[in-house]
Every structure is written in structure tokens, then in C-alpha cells.
Amino acid sequence: MAITARHTATLALAHALSAAERGLPVFPLSSTKLPALRSPHRGEPEPVLCRGECGRPGHGVHDATTDLTGVRSLFAAAPWATGYGIACGRPPHHLIGIDLDVTSEPAAEPAPDSAPDSTFDAPPDSVAALQQLALQHLFTLPETVVVLTPSGGRHIWLTGPPNVVVPNSAGRLAPGIDVRGAGGYLVGPGSVTARGAYRPAPGTAGLAPAPCPRALLRLLTPPAPPTRAPHHRHRSGAAQEQPARGHGLVQFVRAAHAGQRNTRLFWAACRAYEHGFGETLTEPLVDAAVHTGLTEHEARATIASAARLTAGP
Incomplete structure (x- = not known):
């Protein structure tokens, strides 16, 4: 058992060193997928907001390094490590x-002759x-x-x-x-x-x-909607009243340029449905999208897709 554990730890270090050589910052993990080294600040009376500034290991992803000597040092301090984490960003x-x-x-089960x-x-x-x-x-x-x-x-x-x-x-x-x-x-x-x-x-x-x-990156980093402008006018007649809390989302869609119209509409519709007023904001969002150049059919299809993705189980 001890031999197997040492073998696993040795392989983990070898893989981590290989990743570090390729420019990927790494740190040791335990078999639970959590950082293998415990915080050096555990037991202190007051919470410590330290991301490794103290110079001691045990800060999880903040320990990650591409320095090979540093990687060996981290794994030497955690000989029970069975894997390694790669810091993102x-x-x-x-x-x-x-x-x-x-x-x-x-x-x-895939067919025996099929390639994954x-x-x-x-x-x-x-x-x-x-x-x-x-x-x-x-x-x-x-x-x-x-x-x-x-x-x-x-x-x-x-x-x-x-x-x-x-x-x-x-x-x-x-x-x-x-x-x-x-x-x-x-x-x-x-x-x-x-x-x-x-x-x-x-x-x-x-x-x-x-x-x-790029299109996926925009979905991963959606911009915050602009600050809602105060209402100074009230529409009358048959025009539909736009919900005050959805005004910023509508304006966000209206400001879209070619190449970002569908993305902005999808993001705004998702936020509206997540906050419980998607149905109420559908028509204002459709009007805003049509204003930018989308067809009504395209706009309604995008909003419907947002509704499905944000629907609960």
C-alpha cells in the first residue's frame, strides 16, 4: 500500500512538472481534488485574507507556480498528494x-468500432x-x-x-x-x-x-447592463409600458452593433428571465432587437432560447 501511494505521488509530481514546463502554473492536490496543503493560518483567532503574501505554502490555487524548483518544494511539503491543480486565468x-x-x-455505450x-x-x-x-x-x-x-x-x-x-x-x-x-x-x-x-x-x-x-468569450464575460436612466416621460395610448427594472436591459439591446445584436439580446433575455420578469420584458426586447436590424422571428427565437436555458428543472 505504501509503495502504491509513493508511486502515485511520484507520478503526480512528474505530471505537474511536465505541465509547469509548458507554462501551466500548478500546485498539489489530495485525492479529494482539494489543495493538499492546509492553510498556514488555520487556528488563528482572526480571519486572515492572505493569498500567499506571507511566503508560506498552503494558499491553494495561489500557490500555483511554473517554477520547477517551487513545484518540487510544494510536493515535498505534501508527500500525500495524488494529483495537481492547474491555475486558470x-x-x-x-x-x-x-x-x-x-x-x-x-x-x-458507444459502438465497439466507433471512434470517440x-x-x-x-x-x-x-x-x-x-x-x-x-x-x-x-x-x-x-x-x-x-x-x-x-x-x-x-x-x-x-x-x-x-x-x-x-x-x-x-x-x-x-x-x-x-x-x-x-x-x-x-x-x-x-x-x-x-x-x-x-x-x-x-x-x-x-x-x-x-x-x-470570440463569440464564446463574449458569453463567458457578459458586460454589466448600463445604469438605468431615470424616466421623465410617460407613454400613453396603446403603447405598451416598459417595466422600469428592465429599462437598462432594453437599452443594452438597442445599443448593439452588427455582430453583437444576437449576443446582447440573448444575454439580456437570460438576465430578465433569471430575475423573474422575462415574460413581461419580451415585447420591449423584441422591439429593441428589431430596431438594431434583427427580424422579429430571429428576436423571438433568441428570447425563447434564453427562456429554455434559464428554466428550472
Whole structure:
């Protein structure tokens, strides 16, 4: 048992060093996928907001480094580590992780002679959601690193521009899809957890992380809607009254230029449905979208898609 544990720890370090050599900041993980080193500030009477400034290890993703001596030092302090984490959002790659979660229902067995699709051979719920987004926003995922998780999911690795901060999220992009961005981390391939091993998908091990498509990047970093302007006028007659709390979203759509009209409409509709007034804001959003050049049919289809994606289980 001790020999097996040492072997696992040695392999974890080897994989982590290999990743660090490729410019990926790494740190040791335990078999629970959590940072292997405990905080040096545990037990202190007051909460300590430290991200490694104290110079001691044990700050989770903030320990991540590409320095090979530093990596060896971290693993020497955590000989029980069975894997490694890769910090997202850090230079030089500014890694973005798209995590396709598993469904509660078992996936169908592939045909014996069929070759797995490294990106989309995953549980149908998360795959369908990602494919719907790709069709809706006209992007195609490039060939890139894909990591298979022990539960049957997929981690798709993409890179972002240095001046864009991609936040972490769970299910915000679409049901079954989590995003790992700045401050988050991915479990590196070669790691062993209590549920099994993480491994590269066939045909992707030799690839470098590919740039995130621009349309997808806009979905991952939606801008905040503009501040709502005060109402000084009241419409009368048959014109429909626009809800005050949706005014900013409508103006956000009206300000869209070619190439961003559908994206802005989709984002605004999602926010309206998430806050409970999507139905009320549908007609004002349709009018705003038509004003930018979309057809009424396109606008209503986009809003309907937002309604489906934000609907509860």
C-alpha cells in the first residue's frame, strides 16, 4: 500500500512538472481534488485574507507556480498528494476551462468500432447545451486539449486574451456547464482522485490549448447592463409600458452593433428571465432587437432560447 501511494505521488509530481514546463502554473492536490496543503493560518483567532503574501505554502490555487524548483518544494511539503491543480486565468496561457458535467442517467455505450469524439463524446445534457450555444451564437470549438474526468465528464481547455478576466461560474453559461476562470483551477491529467484518474482524451494529448472563440468569450464575460436612466416621460395610448427594472436591459439591446445584436439580446433575455420578469420584458426586447436590424422571428427565437436555458428543472 505504501509503495502504491509513493508511486502515485511520484507520478503526480512528474505530471505537474511536465505541465509547469509548458507554462501551466500548478500546485498539489489530495485525492479529494482539494489543495493538499492546509492553510498556514488555520487556528488563528482572526480571519486572515492572505493569498500567499506571507511566503508560506498552503494558499491553494495561489500557490500555483511554473517554477520547477517551487513545484518540487510544494510536493515535498505534501508527500500525500495524488494529483495537481492547474491555475486558470494566469499568464502565459490565461487558461479557461469548460467543464461538461455528467447527467444523472448513465450514458449509452458507444459502438465497439466507433471512434470517440474528444470534445462532444460526453453526457448528452451538457453536450446538447453547448451545441445549442454554438449554433445560437455561430461559433465552433477548435481542436484543443480535452481531459476526461472519472465521472464521465469533459474538461475543454481554451486560452483567453491577457486583458480579459473570465469569472468562475456553475451552470450560468448553460445547464450542466461550469466555467473555470480567474481564481479557479482544473484537475490536471494524470491526477488520481478517490473516484479515479483524469486522463487526456484520445488525440488531444499533444495539442496546445486553443484560443477561445470570440463569440464564446463574449458569453463567458457578459458586460454589466448600463445604469438605468431615470424616466421623465410617460407613454400613453396603446403603447405598451416598459417595466422600469428592465429599462437598462432594453437599452443594452438597442445599443448593439452588427455582430453583437444576437449576443446582447440573448444575454439580456437570460438576465430578465433569471430575475423573474422575462415574460413581461419580451415585447420591449423584441422591439429593441428589431430596431438594431434583427427580424422579429430571429428576436423571438433568441428570447425563447434564453427562456429554455434559464428554466428550472
